Amino acid sequence: MSAAVDSRTEIRSFQVDIPEANIDDLRRRIAATRWPSKELVDDRSQGVQLATLKALADYWATEYDFGRLNERLNSLPQFTAEIDGVNVHFIQVRSQHEDALPLIMTHGWPGSVVELLDVIGPLTDPTAHGGKAEEAFHVVLPSLPGYGLSSEPAEVGWYTGRVARAWAELMHRLGYERYVAQGGDQGAAVTDDLAHQGPDGLVGVHMNLLRAALGNTSNLPSQTEEEKAALEEIGTFRTSGFGYFLEQSTRPQTIGYALLDSPVALAAWMLDHDTDSYYKIAGAFVDGQPTGGLTRDRVLDNITLYWLTATGASAARSYWEGGQAAARAVRKTPPAVTIPVGFTTFPGEIFRAPRSWVETLYPTLVYFNEAERGGHFAAWEEPQLFAEELRAAFKPVRNGRSS
Amino acid sequence: MASTLDRATGIRPFHVDIREEELVDLRRRIEATRWPSKELVDDWSQGVRLAMLRELARYWSEEYDFGRIESRLNALPQYSTEIDSLDIHFIHVRSQHEDALPLIITHGWPGSVLEMLEVIGPLTDPTAHGGNAEDAFHVVIPSIPGYGFSAQPTEVGWDSGRIAAAWAELMSRLGYTRYVAQGGDQGAGVTDAMGRQAPEGLLGVHFNFLDAVPKELLMAALNIRLAFSHDDREQLGKVIAIFMRGYISEMGEHPQTIGYSLLDSPVGLAAWMLDHDADSYEKISRAFLDGEPSGGLTRDTVLDNITLYWLTSTGASTSRLYWETGRGAKAAFKDPPPHVKLPVAYTVFPDELFQAPRHWVKHAYHNLVYYNEAPKGGHFAAWEEPEIFSQEMRAAFASLRNEDAA
Numbered sequence: 001m002s003a004a005v006d007s008r009t010e011i012r013s014f015q016v017d018i019p020e021a022n023i024d025d026l027r028r029r030i031a032a033t034r035w036p037s038k039e040l041v042d043d044r045s046q047g048v049q050l051a052t053l054k055a056l057a058d059y060w061a062t063e064y065d066f067g068r069l070n071e072r073l074n075s076l077p078q079f080t081a082e083i084d085g086v087n088v089h090f091i092q093v094r095s096q097h098e099d100a101l102p103l104i105m106t107h108g109w110p111g112s113v114v115e116l117l118d119v120i121g122p123l124t125d126p127t128a129h130g131g132k133a134e135e136a137f138h139v140v141l142p143s144l145p146g147y148g149l150s151s152e153p154a155e156v157g158w159y160t161g162r163v164a165r166a167w168a169e170l171m172h173r174l175g176y177e178r179y180v181a182q183g184g185d186q187g188a189a190v191t192d193d194l195a196h197q198g199p200d201g202l203v204g205v206h207m208n209l210l211r212a213a214l215g216n217t218s219n220l221p222s223q224t225e226e227e228k229a230a231l232e233e234i235g236t237f238r239t240s241g242f243g244y245f246l247e248q249s250t251r252p253q254t255i256g257y258a259l260l261d262s263p264v265a266l267a268a269w270m271l272d273h274d275t276d277s278y279y280k281i282a283g284a285f286v287d288g289q290p291t292g293g294l295t296r297d298r299v300l301d302n303i304t305l306y307w308l309t310a311t312g313a314s315a316a317r318s319y320w321e322g323g324q325a326a327a328r329a330v331r332k333t334p335p336a337v338t339i340p341v342g343f344t345t346f347p348g349e350i351f352r353a354p355r356s357w358v359e360t361l362y363p364t365l366v367y368f369n370e371a372e373r374g375g376h377f378a379a380w381e382e383p384q385l386f387a388e389e390l391r392a393a394f395k396p397v398r399n400g401r402s403s
Numbered sequence: 404m405a406s407t408l409d410r411a412t413g414i415r416p417f418h419v420d421i422r423e424e425e426l427v428d429l430r431r432r433i434e435a436t437r438w439p440s441k442e443l444v445d446d447w448s449q450g451v452r453l454a455m456l457r458e459l460a461r462y463w464s465e466e467y468d469f470g471r472i473e474s475r476l477n478a479l480p481q482y483s484t485e486i487d488s489l490d491i492h493f494i495h496v497r498s499q500h501e502d503a504l505p506l507i508i509t510h511g512w513p514g515s516v517l518e519m520l521e522v523i524g525p526l527t528d529p530t531a532h533g534g535n536a537e538d539a540f541h542v543v544i545p546s547i548p549g550y551g552f553s554a555q556p557t558e559v560g561w562d563s564g565r566i567a568a569a570w571a572e573l574m575s576r577l578g579y580t581r582y583v584a585q586g587g588d589q590g591a592g593v594t595d596a597m598g599r600q601a602p603e604g605l606l607g608v609h610f611n612f613l614d615a616v617p618k619e620l621l622m623a624a625l626n627i628r629l630a631f632s633h634d635d636r637e638q639l640g641k642v643i644a645i646f647m648r649g650y651i652s653e654m655g656e657h658p659q660t661i662g663y664s665l666l667d668s669p670v671g672l673a674a675w676m677l678d679h680d681a682d683s684y685e686k687i688s689r690a691f692l693d694g695e696p697s698g699g700l701t702r703d704t705v706l707d708n709i710t711l712y713w714l715t716s717t718g719a720s721t722s723r724l725y726w727e728t729g730r731g732a733k734a735a736f737k738d739p740p741p742h743v744k745l746p747v748a749y750t751v752f753p754d755e756l757f758q759a760p761r762h763w764v765k766h767a768y769h770n771l772v773y774y775n776e777a778p779k780g781g782h783f784a785a786w787e788e789p790e791i792f793s794q795e796m797r798a799a800f801a802s803l804r805n806e807d808a809a
Contacts, residue, residue, distance in 0.1 A: 036662040036719030040559045046726060047657030156443045243653025243661070251649050254450030254678040256439040258664030258671025265664035265671055272660040313439030320449055 010173060014078040014089060016070050016149065018308055023066045026307055030061040030263045044278055045240070048268040055285040056271075056300070057264055064300050069308070072117060072301065080149075081173060083166045086158070089113075089149035090142035092174065095124040100136035101398055102176040103390070104167055105379075108185020108209075109248075109315055110270035112148040113141045114302045115380040118293055122387030129384065134398070135391040142170060144186065146314035148305055158318070159325035160189040161197070168199035177201050180394050184208040184378060186318060195341065195362075196334040204366075204397035206342035206390060208378050210353035212361055215326060219360065226354040233351035241272055249323035252316035259312025266312055267303050276348035276375040292373070292381040342367035342393030346382075348375025367393040414576060417481040417492055417552065419473050421714055426469045429713055433464040433669045447684055451674040458691045459677075459706070460670055467706050472714070475520060475707065483552070484576060486569045489561075492516075492552035493545035493573065498527040503539035504804055505579040506796070507570055508785070511588020511612075512654075512721055513676035515551045516544045517708045518786040521699050525793035532790065537804070538797040545573060547589065549720035551711055556720070562731035563592040564600070564740070571602035580604045583800050587611040587784060589724060598743035598768075607746035607772070609799045611784050611792075613759040615767035634760060641757035650678060655729040658722035665718020672718055673709050682754040682781040698780070698787040748773035748799030752788075754781030773799045 035054070039046040076091045091113055094100070103123065107115050122129035123137040143150035145158050145166070167190065171179050178201055183191035188209040195205045213220060217234060221227055247255050258265040271281055281299050284290035306312060341362040345352050347370070355368045371389060374382040438457065442449040479494045494516055497503070506526065510518050525532035526540040546553035548561050548569070570593065574582050583606050586594035591614035598608045645651065653661050664671040677684055687705050690696035712718060747768035751758050753776065765771045777795060780788035 034666045034716065036659070036666045036716065037555055037557075039659040040556065040723065046723065047660030048663070049659065053663060152440055153443065239656070241657050241660075243649055243656050246647065246652045247649025249649070250647070251450035251678055253439070253442040253452065254674045255649075255664075257451070257456060257674040258668045260437045260439045261671055262664055262668035264667055268660050268663040272657055310437065310439070317443065317449065 011079050011081045014080045014149070016073045016078070018066070018070055022308055026066075026263060026304070027061050030057050033057055033262075033264050035264075044275060047241070048272050048278070049282065052271070052282040052286055053264055053268055056267055056296075059285065059296055060263070060267075060300055060303075064297065064304075066304065068297060069114075069301055069304055072114070076117070076120070078149075081170060083169050084162065085155075086145045086153055086166070087151040088142055088145065088166060088170060090140055090170065091120070092138075092140050093120050093124050094138045095136040097133050097136035099134075100124070100138045101394060102140065102171065102174075102179035103137040103394075104140040104142065104171055104179060104181045106142065106163075106167070106181070106183035106187030106190045107144065107147070108183070108187045109147075109318065110273055110302070110306070111185065111377065111380070112302055112305050113143055114148075114298070114305055115377055116141050118383035119379045119387050119390075122384055123390060126387075126391065129387065131387070131391055135395075137390070137394075138176070140171065140174065142167065144190070144315075144318060146318055147311055148309055152311065152314040153317070156321070156324070159321040160186065160318075161193040161325065163190045164193035164197055165199075167194060168197070168202065171201060172199075178203055180204045180206070180397060182206045182390060185211075185376065186322075189322065195337045195339060198335065198338060202339060204340040204342065204394055205337075206344070206367070206393040208344050208346060208386075208389075209349060209376070210343070210351075210357060210361065213351070213353060213357055220357045221360065224354065224356070226352070227356060230351045230354055230357065237274065237350045240275070244269060244272060245319065248316040248319035250320065252313060252320045256313025256316055259306075259316065260310055263303075263307055266307055269312075270303055270306065274350050274376050276350075277377055280348075280375065280381070293383055294377065294381050298380065337362055337364055340364055340366040340397055344368075344378070344389040344393065345370045346374040346376075346378045347371065348373075349378070350376060366396045369393075414482050414484045417483040419476045419481070419552065421469070421473055425714055429469075429669060429710070430464050433460050436460060436668075436670050438670075447681065447688075451678050451684070452688070455688045455691055456670055456674055456677075459673055459702075462691065462702055463669070463673075463706055463710075467703065467710075469710065471703060472517075472707055472711055475517070479520070479523070481552075484573065486572050486576075487565065489548050489556060489569075490554040491545055491548065491569060491573060493543055494519075494523070495541075495543050495577065496523050496527050497541045498539040500536050500539035502537075503527070503541045504800060505543065505574065505577075505582035506540040506800070507543040507545070507574055507582060507584045509545065509547065509566075509570070509584070509586040509590030509593045510550070511586070511590045512550075512724065513679060513708070513712070514588065514783065514786070515708055515711050516546050517704065517711060518783055519544045521789035522785045522793050522796075525790060526796060529793075529797065532793065534793070534797055538801075540796065540800075541579070543574065543577065543579075545570065547593070547721075547724065549723060550717055551715055555717065556723070559727070561724070562727040563589070563596045564731065566593045567596035567600055568602075570597060571600065571605070574604065575602075581606055583607050583609065583803060585609040585611075585796065588614075588782065589728070592728060595743070596740075598745050598747065599740045601743075601745055605745060607748065607800065607803045608743070609748040609750070609773075609796065611750050611752055611795075612755065612782075613749075613757075613764060613767065632760075638757045638760060638763075645756055650675065651725060654722040654725035656726070658719060658726045662719025662722055665712070665722070666716055669713055672713055675718075676709055676712065680756050680782050683783055686781065686787070699789055700783065700787050704786065743768050744770060746770050746772040746803060749775075750784075750795040750799065751776045752780040752782075752784045753777065754779075755784070756782060772802055775799075
């Protein structure tokens with residue numbers, strides 16, 4: 001790492017430093033929450049349930065260790081680099097295996113680099129996590145502009161395509177001449193844009209959400225049971241809690257006020273993403289039964305990061321940019337993806353993308369698998385499984401290097 | 404009025420009483436607001452603008468008189484009565500003209516009975532407001548369940564049809580055997596349901612928003628013969644845009660989730676309420692930033708309404724009405740309710756979300772007896788232009804009075 005970093009003066013090391021006063025203020029606000037009356041149903045069909053959010057708030061204010069974020073992030077090599085006017089925060093962990101494959105992973109919303117922390121070990125140090133030395137990755141985890149510890153864009157135009165160009169620049173600055181990229185959720189959109197842009201050095205991508213299908217399924221086959229089931233799952237998503245998507249895509253500033261001013265408003269908005277992850281997280285708080293890595297502490301690490309960095313509005317704006325970009329892209333065909341594509345369908349994801357859909361959108365698909373467990377936050381929930389998927393997905397690309 | 408009240412034993416007088424500590428807490432929260440960064444655009448295309456909301460918050464905590472709600476509401480005869488297990492709050496002002504026509508007006512979201520206060524004078528006392536004695540109304544203005552000082556439903560099912568049935572019961576308890584009903588926004592949904600249920604005594608209805616059952620609205624809008632009209636296409640586009648709004652989707656699907664914001668953050672509540680439609684936003688923004696209110700949409704009356712939502716803690720319960728409406732609309736699509744056979748009157752306000760063409764209204768309501776385009780006013784027509792709104796009521800219901808006399 002030293003060579004790459006030292007030769008680039010634009011890269012500075014970074015440490016998280018949270019003022020105690022901000023934590024006191026947060027605790028005070030949680031304790032002073034004015035609660036609404038209980039929902040009138042016995043499930044998620046009116047949104048985040050009062051008992052779930054009260055359990056979360058109670059744990060947050062009285063038991064959660066606010067030092068966790070500092071410790072978890074500062075135990076990793078963190079840096080910032082100014083790219084295209086934005087100060088980009090990123091974690092970079094190099095493997096001890098010098099011929100490891102560099103990998104840039106992009107988180108989504110309502111996530112952050114926090115969702116990806118537990119895959120760093122298995123990816124950079126495979127021999128300690130059931131893998132082989134030749135499966136090692138050097139890992140780069142940037143915070144999206146407007147998210148977490150990256151700075152907020154001060155102008156419109158930071159859609160995922162611009163983020164993708166910034167990522168290519170980041171990998172170039174880090175001295176990586178041959179690398180791969182990975183993403184789910186918003187990170188899948190960034191990674192898709194990277195794949196279409198095909199910057200020098202990018203030799204393959206892997207995604208765990210078929211982002212394009214969420215917006216438009218008209219060009220996708222709908223004959224098999226799998227295809228029909230996926231269509232139905234998308235339909236359910238778009239009619240049962242799609243408000244956050246529409247609101248952030250059209251009115252990020254309006255919802256931003258509550259996300260900055262009320263901890264429970266922020267927590268509720270972030271928990272209300274998809275049915276599967278909601279019930280898993282509710283299970284962690286209400287029943288003390290977490291699913292994999294989606295524990296109370298880790299869920300609150302992520303929410304606390306959004307709160308302390310005051311990024312509720314700026315993160316929501318990335319959806320607005322997505323809406324603008326989608327409008328601009330109507331009737332335009334992006335350059336074809338020519339590099340190898342890997343895809344993993346996780347069973348609890350918003351919809352289980354069938355292979356036929358992934359092949360339709362990415363004719364260069366070289367790896368497709370259906371994982372046995374995991375949902376929308378796959379890396380967070382099942383880090384070991386996720387790491388194994390990346391090892392398998394990028395194997396053809398590694399082999400390609402030696403030829 | 405006394406005799407009416409005496410007969411209906413379940414009706415109790417109601418007074419607003421706001422505790423000082425709640426106002427102290429509200430002011431403290433406004434002052435402690437954690438603000439987001441400024442929007443990245445020079446218009447409202449990313450939502451409620453920071454400069455606007457900051458000025459609203461400043462005025463709210465520093466200059467606004469928190470005694471206004473109490474004094475405005477307590478100046479009027481208010482009551483509460485239990486209907487279908489819920490305490491319903493309502494204002495009831497009888498005209499001095501004994502043969503006045505009883506009228507029940509239903510507010511919408513993000514409104515309350517406060518939207519309607521300035522029409523009470525012109526409607527009940529027309530001779531003092533440019534009208535004739537025979538234009539007089541007895542006015543009943545209830546708070547929708549879950550709104551303002553009405554109780555919050557504790558079970559699902561309080562959709563516009565159930566509210567409509569409660570309104571019929573209310574008018575019956577008040578001793579009104581011949582009356583009319585009026586509504587815009589969610590109030591139009593309630594009034595539409597009243598028209599379909601046609602309870603005994605209801606003579607006719609007036610709308611300032613087209614909220615017919617979806618099938619009829621869809622058929623009206625998609626009428627193939629009319630789809631070639633440029634104006635129709637433009638208006639249809641506006642209707643479709645309403646359903647792409649985040650607030651409708653969020654409140655219609657997950658009212659509880661947004662409820663946490665609306666209960667816990669005053670500026671979160673204010674922003675959510677102001678982000679209703681471009682026209683009213685522009686007008687309210689001018690009131691706060693340029694000191695140029697549009698009609699009755701002044702800084703103080705806008706804050707009266709927001710403060711009412713805050714103090715009654717009804718952000719979540721008001722949102723649940725959209726959830727109920729969504730369920731009701733789906734049910735009505737499969738199993739349409741009866742057509743409205745009663746006389747229907749309609750006023751188009753020029754700055755409303757969309758300007759329903761006469762033939763749309765006629766398609767949705769075959770017995771259309773009055774249709775007019777008002778010269779001024781938007782979504783909150785009664786609030787913004789109480790005089791014009793009152794004139795519309797007089798004109799709209801004139802023919803039904805004649806029947807009354809016949």
